[in-house]
Amino acid sequence: RYGYEMCVFVLRVFLATLLCAPCWCLECPDGCECFVSTRTVTCISTDLRAVPQSVPGYARTVIITGNRIHRIGPDSFAELTNVTNVSLGNNRITALDSHSFSPLLSLHFLDLSGNRLTLIHPEALSIPASPLQDLNLSRSLYNATSLTDLATALRWGGLRGLLRLDLSGNRLALLPPGMFSHLPNLRQLFLANNSLVAIYGGTFSGVSHLQMLDLTGNAFTAFRTDALQELERLGSVQVLLGQNPYACSCEIRNFVVWLNESRAQVDVDALRCASPKELSNSRLWGISTLAVGCAVPVQAQAEAGAGDLTLQTSYVFLGLVLGFVGMVFLFVLYLNRHGMKKWIIEMRDACRDVMEGYHYRFEIDSDPRLGRISVQNGG
Numbered sequence: 001r002y003g004y005e006m007c008v009f010v011l012r013v014f015l016a017t018l019l020c021a022p023c024w025c026l027e028c029p030d031g032c033e034c035f036v037s038t039r040t041v042t043c044i045s046t047d048l049r050a051v052p053q054s055v056p057g058y059a060r061t062v063i064i065t066g067n068r069i070h071r072i073g074p075d076s077f078a079e080l081t082n083v084t085n086v087s088l089g090n091n092r093i094t095a096l097d098s099h100s101f102s103p104l105l106s107l108h109f110l111d112l113s114g115n116r117l118t119l120i121h122p123e124a125l126s127i128p129a130s131p132l133q134d135l136n137l138s139r140s141l142y143n144a145t146s147l148t149d150l151a152t153a154l155r156w157g158g159l160r161g162l163l164r165l166d167l168s169g170n171r172l173a174l175l176p177p178g179m180f181s182h183l184p185n186l187r188q189l190f191l192a193n194n195s196l197v198a199i200y201g202g203t204f205s206g207v208s209h210l211q212m213l214d215l216t217g218n219a220f221t222a223f224r225t226d227a228l229q230e231l232e233r234l235g236s237v238q239v240l241l242g243q244n245p246y247a248c249s250c251e252i253r254n255f256v257v258w259l260n261e262s263r264a265q266v267d268v269d270a271l272r273c274a275s276p277k278e279l280s281n282s283r284l285w286g287i288s289t290l291a292v293g294c295a296v297p298v299q300a301q302a303e304a305g306a307g308d309l310t311l312q313t314s315y316v317f318l319g320l321v322l323g324f325v326g327m328v329f330l331f332v333l334y335l336n337r338h339g340m341k342k343w344i345i346e347m348r349d350a351c352r353d354v355m356e357g358y359h360y361r362f363e364i365d366s367d368p369r370l371g372r373i374s375v376q377n378g379g
């Protein structure tokens, strides 16, 4: 009897264990795969419309890519305090609400690449104690409005610990001044594959520990003096400047000189001229001496020369006209020489009469008696 009860108990325990083991596996959300050993949850291309709610607590890495999640909100992630890596790439996310990632207190790495962000709340990226180190927003900003939104979110987010920011492939034409000034520890900034045409004084203000700046594949034709000063301010940073359509005219001179003198480590071998045609694809570095002296027959120089020539021509013409007028004047004087003599004598006589008149009046004015009479008459 006792043995029977014992047997039933053992059987129950066995069955319970058997039934509960799959229960543990069932903790993994629908359409996802959970790997206990690597503490990883992946939900890849499974048509999810929202971040799954039942991510197991042991997870450190959550990868949710290729789904159709439109919005991330404050309740998208539960208290997953040990999650360090979150990938949300290629999900067609359009909106990041306020405090979207706040519950993820250990979040170091956030990948939002390949989305269509149109609305980013100013506090979307705020997490207590700012644990975020790595933020990937490659190909994720929908238009210029999203960039302004992002600039605000970077300011309000308190991302003091951020080391790496990827903003490549976002068709950015202009960076708001001071956009990175609230990221004091930024080490690597990726701005490749955008449409940037200029760097301004203040573009990188507040960034003092940068080690790598990637400006590959933008629309720079040259860098003006203020841009070069801004880059120089970054110190001995690695700067990638390849695949830009550099215009190798006289205006590139300052840039070439800067390349030679700068503390920055530039990928000089990747810098190629896009224009003029005869220099197309030649290394900026190789032609440097010629370009610096502006000995290259570049368009700008030719135009400047032509301008000088027209100015000189007009001066010569003016001189000729003035000379001709002077000659005519002298000739007329010569023809009238007898009349002139008579006229001069008449003038002299007239002048003498006038001078005598003055002399006479001066003597009257200087006679004190006459002066007193006139004052008394006046009074």
Ligand SMILES: *[C@@H]1O[C@H](CO)[C@@H](O)[C@H](O)[C@H]1NC(C)=O
Residues within 6 Å of the ligand: 057, 058, 079, 080, 081, 082
């Ligand atoms: C997070 O990790 C700590 C220590 O490693 C552990 O005590 C805690 O239970 C974990 N949290 C969760 C939600 O698993």
Ligand SMILES: *[C@@H]1O[C@H](CO)[C@@H](O)[C@H](O)[C@H]1NC(C)=O
Residues within 6 Å of the ligand: 061, 084, 085, 108, 109, 133, 134
């Ligand atoms: C988590 O992100 C860090 C970068 O912050 C990276 O070095 C690491 O490999 C990532 N881990 C996983 C499992 O993806």
Ligand SMILES: *[C@@H]1O[C@H](CO)[C@@H](O)[C@H](O)[C@H]1NC(C)=O
Residues within 6 Å of the ligand: 089, 111, 113, 136, 137, 138, 164, 166, 190
């Ligand atoms: C950001 O994500 C893109 C696309 O997933 C990837 O190619 C790129 O290497 C990532 N950037 C960084 C800095 O890891």
Ligand SMILES: *[C@@H]1O[C@H](CO)[C@@H](O)[C@H](O)[C@H]1NC(C)=O
Residues within 6 Å of the ligand: 118, 142, 143, 144, 145, 146
């Ligand atoms: C960006 O897209 C949003 C949503 O389509 C739109 O409301 C906004 O006006 C756009 N901004 C610009 C500058 O085009």
Ligand SMILES: *[C@@H]1O[C@H](CO)[C@@H](O)[C@H](O)[C@H]1NC(C)=O
Residues within 6 Å of the ligand: 168, 169, 192, 193, 217
């Ligand atoms: C830039 O775009 C080119 C072509 O589309 C691609 O091959 C390259 O990987 C991109 N680079 C970055 C850093 O995104």
Ligand SMILES: *[C@@H]1O[C@H](CO)[C@@H](O)[C@H](O)[C@H]1NC(C)=O
Residues within 6 Å of the ligand: 256, 257, 260, 288, 289, 292
């Ligand atoms: C580069 O600098 C060196 C000395 O620092 C100088 O001799 C050389 O002419 C410079 N080249 C250019 C292109 O400025």
